[in-house]
Every structure is written in structure tokens, then in C-alpha cells.
Amino acid sequence: MNNTAAVTSEVNRVIRFFWEELKPRGKWLTPFNVISIPTIIVGLIILYFRFVYGLGSVTNLSQDFPWGLWIGFDVVTGVAFAGGSYVITFVVYVMRIDKYHSIVRVTVLNGLLAYIFYAGALVLDLGRPWHIINPIIGNSFGYNSVLFLVSWHFLLYMIAMAVEFSPVVAEWAQLEKVRKVLAALTLGAVIFGITLSILHQSGLGALFLMAKPKIHPLWYSEFIPIMFFVSSIYAGLSMIIFEGTISHKVFKDLIGGQNHHQYEDIVLGLGKGAAITMFVYYFFQALIFIHEQRWQLITDVWGYWYLVEVIGFVLVPCFMFAYAVRHRNLGIIKVASVMALIGIVLNRLNVSVIAFRWYAVDKYYPSWEEYVVTLMVVFTEIWVFRWIVTRMPVFRKT
Amino acid sequence: MLVDTTRCIGCRSCEVACSVANGNFVPDVKEDNALEKVRDTTDKQFTVVNQFHTKKGDVFVKRQCMHCWQPACVAACLVNAMFKTKEGPVTWNGDKCMGCRFCMVSCPFDIPKAEYHSWNPRIMKCTMCYERLQEGKKPACVEACPTDTLMFGSKRELMEVARHRVYSHPDKYVHQIYGEHEAGGTGWLYLSAVPFDQIGFRTDLGTTPYPEYTKQFLVSVPLVLFGVPALLLGLSELADRKKEIHEYHEWTKPGADK
Numbered sequence: 001m002n003n004t005a006a007v008t009s010e011v012n013r014v015i016r017f018f019w020e021e022l023k024p025r026g027k028w029l030t031p032f033n034v035i036s037i038p039t040i041i042v043g044l045i046i047l048y049f050r051f052v053y054g055l056g057s058v059t060n061l062s063q064d065f066p067w068g069l070w071i072g073f074d075v076v077t078g079v080a081f082a083g084g085s086y087v088i089t090f091v092v093y094v095m096r097i098d099k100y101h102s103i104v105r106v107t108v109l110n111g112l113l114a115y116i117f118y119a120g121a122l123v124l125d126l127g128r129p130w131h132i133i134n135p136i137i138g139n140s141f142g143y144n145s146v147l148f149l150v151s152w153h154f155l156l157y158m159i160a161m162a163v164e165f166s167p168v169v170a171e172w173a174q175l176e177k178v179r180k181v182l183a184a185l186t187l188g189a190v191i192f193g194i195t196l197s198i199l200h201q202s203g204l205g206a207l208f209l210m211a212k213p214k215i216h217p218l219w220y221s222e223f224i225p226i227m228f229f230v231s232s233i234y235a236g237l238s239m240i241i242f243e244g245t246i247s248h249k250v251f252k253d254l255i256g257g258q259n260h261h262q263y264e265d266i267v268l269g270l271g272k273g274a275a276i277t278m279f280v281y282y283f284f285q286a287l288i289f290i291h292e293q294r295w296q297l298i299t300d301v302w303g304y305w306y307l308v309e310v311i312g313f314v315l316v317p318c319f320m321f322a323y324a325v326r327h328r329n330l331g332i333i334k335v336a337s338v339m340a341l342i343g344i345v346l347n348r349l350n351v352s353v354i355a356f357r358w359y360a361v362d363k364y365y366p367s368w369e370e371y372v373v374t375l376m377v378v379f380t381e382i383w384v385f386r387w388i389v390t391r392m393p394v395f396r397k398t
Numbered sequence: 399m400l401v402d403t404t405r406c407i408g409c410r411s412c413e414v415a416c417s418v419a420n421g422n423f424v425p426d427v428k429e430d431n432a433l434e435k436v437r438d439t440t441d442k443q444f445t446v447v448n449q450f451h452t453k454k455g456d457v458f459v460k461r462q463c464m465h466c467w468q469p470a471c472v473a474a475c476l477v478n479a480m481f482k483t484k485e486g487p488v489t490w491n492g493d494k495c496m497g498c499r500f501c502m503v504s505c506p507f508d509i510p511k512a513e514y515h516s517w518n519p520r521i522m523k524c525t526m527c528y529e530r531l532q533e534g535k536k537p538a539c540v541e542a543c544p545t546d547t548l549m550f551g552s553k554r555e556l557m558e559v560a561r562h563r564v565y566s567h568p569d570k571y572v573h574q575i576y577g578e579h580e581a582g583g584t585g586w587l588y589l590s591a592v593p594f595d596q597i598g599f600r601t602d603l604g605t606t607p608y609p610e611y612t613k614q615f616l617v618s619v620p621l622v623l624f625g626v627p628a629l630l631l632g633l634s635e636l637a638d639r640k641k642e643i644h645e646y647h648e649w650t651k652p653g654a655d656k
Contacts, residue, residue, distance in 0.1 A: 056514025063440065063511050066499035094634045127497020127512060127519040131477065140477040140494045146612050147500050148476035149619060187634065195626040199619060206615040210470045210504035210608050213600060225615050 014173055021391050036379035043376025046369045047124065055127065058369040064357055065364035070125040072352035074374055076204055077345050078118025079154075080228070083236030085111025085161060086197035087273075093190040100266060105168055105394045106247065107240055109385065112161040117381040119154045124373065146206045153200035160193035172392040202229040208351055216355035218297050218306040221288050224351065230284065234277040235344040237270045238337035245334050247395075255395045268325055271333040274340060275321035282314050302358060309350060313343025399526070399540070400556040401460055402563065402589045403597065404570060405547040408433060408447055408458035415542030416445045416462075419527055433458075436598060441511040444524040445539060452592045459597045460539070460547070463488060463509045463524035464577060465585030470608035471501035471510055479521075480510075486553075486585045487526035495521055506581050506603045526585070553585065560587055582607025 050058045061068050088107045091097050123129045134140050135148055136155065142148045163185050170179035205228030212220055221227075244267065248255060288294075297303055317339035324332035353364065389395060410427045417424040423442040425432060433449040438461070445462035469488050471480045479495035482488050490510075497519055501510045513519040527537035535541070540548045549556060557578065564571045576588035581603050588594070595601045 052517055054513070054515045054517055054519060059514075061514060063438070063502070064508070066502035066512065090630075094630050094637065096634070096637045122498075125498075127499065128492075128495055129497070131494065131496035134477040134494055134496060140479070142476040142478045144473045144609060144612075144616070145476040145500070146615065147474065147498060149616070151476060191627050191630045191634070194630060195623060198626060199622055202615070206612055207500065207503070209611040209615065210474060210506075212608075212611060213506050213603055214503075222611070222614070 014175070017173060025390060032382075036383065039372060039379055040376050040383075043373050046373055050124065050369075050373075055125070058367065058373075060364055060367045060370070062362070062364065064360055064362065065353070067125075067352055067356075068364055069353070069366040069370045069374060070121055072349050073345070074118050074121035074377055075125075076352050077348040078114055078121070079204060080201065080232045080235040080344050080348060081239045081341070082111045082114035082118070083197065083201060083232035084240040085114075085236065086194045087233055087236045088240065089164060089190045090194050093187055094194070099262075099269060102262065103240065103244065103266060105165070106243075106389070108161055108164045109168075109388060109394055110239075110243060112158065112165055113381050113385055115154065115158050115161065117377050117384075119158070121374075121377050146203055146209070150200050150203040150207065153196045153203065157193055157196040157200065160189045160196065163189040164193065168392050168394060197232075198229060201232040202226060204228055205351075211356065214357050215351060216302055216358040217292075218294060218302060219347075219351050219355045221292065223284070223288060227281065227284065230277060230281045231344060231347065234274045234281065234340055237274040237277070238340040238344075241267055241270050241274075241333060241337040242341060245337075247389075251389060251395065254389060264328075264330060267330055267333055268328060271321045271336070272325045274337070275318055275325060278314055278318035278321065278340065282310065282318060285310055285314070302355065305350075305354075309343060309346045313339055313346055317343065399465075399537070399586045400549040400551070400560055400589070401586060402547055402549070402560075403457055403459050404589065404591045405545045406447070406458040406460065407545055408449055408456070409544065410447050411542040411544060412460055412539035412548065413443065413445055413447060415538040416524070417443060419530070419538035420444060439509065439511065439523070441513045441520075441522040444522065448598055450597045452596050454591045457590070457592060457597050459588075459590075459599075461598070462539075462586070463526070464507050464581070465524075465526055466581055466608070467583040467585065468607035468609050470504040470506060470581070473609035473612065474500040474504035476500070483528060485528075485531060487528045487531065488523075489525045489528050490521050490523065492520055497521075504608065506600070506608060553583075553587070556587055560589055563589060579605040581605070582610070 046058050055061055059068060059070070084107050088100055088104055092100050092104050123132060126132060135142065135151055163182065166182040167179050167186070170176075170182055202225035205224035205226075208215060208220070208224055209222070244263070248263070298307060317336040320332050320336035320339070324330070324336060357363075410425065410432075413425055414427060416422070422444065425443065433447070436448045436450075437446045439446055445460060447458050447460050450457045450459065465486055465488050469480065469482055472482050472488060474480070475495075476498070477494040477496060479491045479493075480488060480501050481491060497512070499510075499512055499521075501521060502508070502512065509523050511522045513522060527535075527539075530537060536550045540550045549559065551559075557575070560575045564573055564575070570591060571589055572591065572593055574590075574594065576590065576594050576599055577584040577586050582605065588599070590597055593601075
């Protein structure tokens with residue numbers, strides 16, 4: 001009898017606690033809110049038209065360009081940006097390097113939200129989203145499809161990341177016993193998550209293997225999957241540096257000043273990792289370039305565009321990272337991380353949209369509606385991120 | 399199916415018959431002057447006839463789904479909505495399709511078309527009149543063709559017919575049967591008097607079946623799925639710093655080496 005009463009009162013406490021925490025806190029009229037709230041409202045209106053009158057009513061997608069900004073940026077690029085989560089969990093839980101322990105929680109949270117929102121943006125692009133359960137429930141398994149693999153891995157990886165992050169939620173709700181159980185699952189979830197990440201990061205590249213005659217030969221090679229995987233490592237590392245820089249300004253009170261020296265060391269370590277992986281990536285690009293004898297391809301506009309991407313936004317930031325690490329210069333690291341991220345955007349968009357059907361007369365340019373919905377997705381993610389970090393013990397333990 | 403482009407007179411009866419059979423937009427063949435420009439199939443018209451001005455005069459070419467032997471769209475489809483029937487036609491199942499349009503990205507002939515202006519878009523393409531075939535009839539376009547440009551049959555029979563025509567009229571035809579090997583071989587075969595790149599065909603598609611391009615990747619998936627966790631678990635045990643320090647102290651304890 002007593003036991004039941006205790007459980008009921010505990011459940012009541014948790015429910016009341018969640019209800020209290022749901023209420024907004026802090027100032028309303030911040031610059032971010034002023035920009036993001038109208039964007040989200042307009043985005044929702046656009047989505048209404050999209051679901052009632054079809055994709056064609058708000059996007060510039062065509063029979064020649066079936067995938068546009070929503071796939072090329074939101075999904076393909078967004079998932080690469082979220083790569084930091086598997087890299088950091090590998091370093092901390094598998095290699096057991098404690099130095100990076102303090103950024104695990106925020107990185108995993110970022111990864112989880114990125115997958116929920118950016119991979120979730122896929123649903124907006126599906127013509128018949130209510131059939132999205134078909135590959136999951138088993139009435140129609142397309143085993144031979146790369147997309148089948150990618151979709152399963154998205155789902156499983158989201159679960160793995162949720163498990164990785166769940167101890168934080170339990171800690172926040174003060175459920176000590178639950179936290180212990182969940183924390184015991186972490187290593188398993190991490191190893192599972194890394195494996196899934198290797199496969200679906202490369203799988204996103206493998207999606208384009210069958211589009212061989214449609215992608216400009218400078219961006220197509222049979223190694224796209226490996227290139228996508230390797231670049232997701234430094235994309236993730238650069239994103240951690242970039243997000244960390246912003247978080248340290250915006251959430252100064254939450255993070256506190258005493259960790260600053262430690263944080264500097266972390267950024268330098270991440271920069272070093274980014275420099276090395278970028279160099280490996282660049283080296284591989286160069287090998288493919290020489291092996292496929294692409295010399296004659298770089299003499300036109302597409303060639304220059306390719307050089308801008310590979311030299312300007314891979315090799316240059318790579319050396320900037322290396323230089324900055326050597327001279328302990330955080331400023332240059334931050335600039336390099338932004339450049340590396342731009343390089344990733346260029347690469348992913350080139351493969352999926354820009355150099356896709358490069359010979360087409362009517363090229364695809366995203367409509368303003370597509371941009372607004374993309375911004376809406378990003379802003380909504382930031383809203384949720386902010387809600388969580390201001391409530392749960394993400395930046396430090398309670 | 400065999401298409402002998404030297405016989406086509408551009409009457410577009412096949413376009414009309416196709417649209418009627420599939421309940422699509424029926425073109426006004428006499429009035430619309432559609433042959434003036436090169437058209438693509440659309441979500442409302444599964445086949446179109448195009449006119450090309452060549453050295454050997456005007457050539458008319460019918461376009462539609464090629465019904466590949468190993469279709470890229472079928473390999474792309476994660477829900478088996480695109481389906482290669484055992485009779486040959488590639489069909490689409492709306493109860494399964496989730497509208498991802500990966501088939502459109504993958505198809506080397508750019509055939510599947512989406513209905514962008516519908517809340518419930520279908521993927522539209524020629525199904526070689528699969529339902530008519532089930533009833534023992536021929537595809538609508540074949541029955542409508544007045545000049546025997548189109549010939550229906552198994553690929554083996556049609557290859558013989560096609561080769562026979564090329565061999566017996568070596569001056570009339572180019573010595574290539576488009577579809578014999580292109581993209582791993584297609585269910586539709588074409589004969590032509592002029593090189594195929596002059597009449598709107600892509601000749602750079604290669605002879606590899608398109609699903610082969612992703613096979614390497616898919617084969618490596620189980621290797622990674624089982625190999626990597628094993629490696630990571632091992633690494634994690636090896637990298638146990640606390641244990642390492644403990645053991646290190648034991649090794650360096652004074653007198654441990656004696």
C-alpha cells in the first residue's frame with residue numbers, strides 16, 4: 001500500500017515538474033526571437049500550401065530536378081554537420097580520452113536535434129509521407145536500395161543518440177535509479193551509433209552512385225561514399241567548434257568562466273583533428289583527380305568552381321587549422337571552422353543540386369518558400385536546443 | 399518491344415492511344431504542332447514522338463520507359479513500389495510509394511515523372527500497358543501504330559528480327575541496336591538510320607546495369623555492421639585508462655622485476 005502511494009506521488013511530482021518546466025523563461029524581445037518567430041509562422045503557412053496543393057505549389061522542383069534545397073541542404077548537408085556526435089562519443093567512450101568529456105552532452109544533444117529536425121525535414125519533401133512507415137513495418141522491404149539502408153539507420157541512430165542523451169534527462173527530472181540504468185546503456189549505444197554513422201554518412205553519398213550520367217564528372221566517382229564519410233568527420237568537428245563559439249557567447253552564464261582554459265585546450269584538440277582529417281580528405285580528392293585524369297576538365301567554369309571548393313574551402317582551411325593549432329590561435333581556428341563548413345555545404349550541394357544535370361538548360365534555383373522553410377527548420381531546432389540547455393544539465397553536471 | 403525508327407512517319411497515333419489507354423491528357427495531334435520542338439515525356443503523357451532533322455532526312459523517334467532488364471528505379475526504391483514484373487514491364491504501386499523521388503534521380507533515361515501539383519502525387523510512367531498484357535492484349539501504342547514501326551514480342555525474338563533487318567539492309571541502318579546493351583540491356587530496342595546521338599539518345603550511359611553501381615557499397619554494409627562494433631569494443635577495453643594506470647604501477651613497483 002505504502003509502496004503504491006510512494007510511486008503515485010513520485011509520478012505526480014514528475015508530471016508537475018515537467019509542466020512547470022514547459023513554461024517559457026527569460027526575455028521575449030531578443031533579436032533572435034524577433035527574426036525567428038515570424039520566419040517560423042511564415043514557414044508554417046507555406047507548409048500548409050505544400051501539403052494541400054502539392055510540392056509544386058511552393059517549390060521550384062521539376063521533373064529534371066527531383067531533389068532540391070530541402071534534400072541537398074537540410075538532409076544531406078545537415079546530417080554531415082551532425083557528424084560531431086559520433087566522433088566525440090568515439091573519443092570519449094571508446095578511446096576514453098577524458099579531456100573532451102565536458103562537451104559530450106552538448107554535442108550529443110546537437111546531434112540528436114540535428115537528426116530530428118534535418119532528417120525530419122525529409123518528411124516535408126516526401127510526396128506521400130504517410131507511407132513513410134512502409135520500409136519500417138515490413139510489408140515492403142527494398143533491400144537493394146541504398147535509401148532503405150539510410151532510412152533505417154537514421155531511425156536507429158536517432159534511438160541510439162536518445163539513449164546516449166537520456167541520462168541527462170533523468171538527472172534533470174531527479175530520477176536517480178532510472179539514470180543509473182540508462183547510463184549503463186551508454187557504451188552499447190555509442191558503439192552501435194558509431195557503426196550506424198559510418199554506414200549512413202557514406203550511404204548518403206552512395207545515393208548518388210546511380211546518378212552517374214547526371215553528375216558532373218569532377219564530382220562523381222565510385223568513391224563518393226568514402227568521401228562523404230571522411231568529410232563528415234571534419235564537418236562534425238568544425239560544427240562543434242562553431243557551435244561552441246556561439247554557445248560560449250550566448251549561454252555564458254550557464255557555462256561559467258572557470259572552464260575557459262580547459263575549453264581552449266579542447267578547441268585546439270578539435271582543430272588538430274579537423275586539420276588531419278581534412279588533409280586526408282584532400283589527399284584522397286587529389287588521388288581521384290590524378291587517377292581519373294581530370295586535367296582537361298578544370299579548364300572551364302565547372303573546373304574553376306571545383307577548384308574553389310577543393311582548394312579554397314578544403315586545403316586552405318586545412319592549413320589554417322594546422323597553423324592555428326601550432327600558434328594556439330583560437331581566432332583563426334574559428335574562421336577555419338566556418339570555412340570548412342562552407343566547404344561541406346558546397347560539396348554536398350554540388351553533388352546533389354548544383355553539378356547535378358550541369359548540362360541542363362533550365363537549371364534549378366530554390367524558391368523563396370524553400371529558403372524560408374529551411375530557415376524555419378533551423379530556427380525551430382535552435383528554439384528546442386535553447387529550451388533544453390536552459391533547463392537540463394547539459395553544459396555541466398548538477 | 400522493337401522500334402524501327404526508319405518506319406515511323408510521325409503520325410503520333412501511339413501518343414493518342416497511350417493517353418486514352420492510361421486516362422491521360424490526349425494531345426490534339428492535328429493542331430498542336432508539337433513536333434516543332436523536342437519534347438520529354440511528362441506526368442500526363444507517357445510517350446512522345448520527337449522529330450530530328452538529320453542527313454538522311456527527318457527521323458521520328460518515340461520515347462517512353464525503356465523497361466530496363468535491371469532497372470535503376472527498382473534498385474532505388476526502398477519500398478518495392480517500383481517493381482520489375484517477370485513478364486518484363488516495370489510497374490509502380492501507389493500503396494507502397496512514399497514519394498521520395500529517388501527513382502527519378504537514379505533513372506538514366508529520366509523516365510519517372512512526379513505529379514508535383516497534387517497533395518497525393520503519383521509517380522507516372524509507361525507500364526507497357528501491363529494490365530492489357532495480363533488480358534492477353536498488346537500495348538495500346540503497338541495496336542495503334544499504322545506502319546509497323548512498333549513490334550511486340552520477347553527480347554530474344556526481337557533481337558533476331560532486328561539483326562536480320564540490319565544485316566539485310568546494311569546501308570539503311572547503323573550497325574547498332576540501341577537497348578541491346580545500354581544500361582545493361584533494356585526491354586525496348588531501337589533501330590536507326592543515323593547514329594543514335596543524333597536522334598536524342600544518350601550514348602554515354604555505358605553497358606553496366608545501374609544497380610551494379612551501388613552493389614559494392616551494399617556488400618560492404620554487413621562487413622561494417624559486424625566488424626566495426628567488434629573493433630570498437632576491443633578498442634574500448636584496450637583503452638581503459640584506469641586499468642592501464644593501475645597495471646603500470648604494478649609493473650613499476652620497486653622489486654617487481656626481481
